[in-house]
Amino acid sequence: MRSRFFSTKQLLRLIPLTALLLSACNLNQIKTQGSASDNDxxxxxxxxxxxxxxxxxxxxxxxxxxxxxxxxxxxxxxDKADERYRLLLTNPLGTTELDLNVMPGVIEVTDNKGKKYYSDNPAEMIYQLTGMVIPLKNLRAWLVGLPGDATNFELDANHLLKSVTLPAPEGDWIVTYQAYDSSTTPNLPQRLELKQGERIIKLKMDNWDIQQ
Incomplete structure (x- = not known):
């Protein structure tokens, strides 16, 4: 394998180019924290x-x-107004693994055996049944590209949410937006990743149906 070396003059020419490339990368993101976004x-x-x-x-x-x-x-x-939402998880055969229905005054979870459970804490119920920790309260906002309760977040050059950091007792939740669906108005997330320590949740949205 041929090794490549640079002379001092070549390195001096490369440094300004590298600096220019780094500057260009920085232009593609806008870091926003707290009330700074009020000016955007x-x-x-x-x-x-x-x-x-x-x-x-x-x-x-x-x-x-x-x-x-x-x-x-x-x-x-x-997701509907008035704290109404539903999360359904199915296996590759289309069989229900988990069906969560949240309505005012009623929270119902159906497991993969068809048994129904009721509670006032849907996230805790899902954890007890599946062992999965899912931040449902903020996930509703994160799904559409809003920071939810987080005040520490970052926007990209298109003024779309790029990342979110939300403190939590077991460690910060870090949300990364990997792609947006440009066919929707407004543009909505297409891929996002939630991470808390070694815990990772990945979501890929195939399509959206929205009403305003």
Missing amino acids: MQWQARQQALKKISQYETRGAFAYIEDTNKTYARFYWQ
């Missing part, structure tokens, strides 16, 4: 557009990866 009018307009979505449905691929628990499924998420 495009981000403010995008938030308003997202909050006008009265209900939506999305489906796709779900992966939960942890040392002692690895789950791969298809998911269906339906």
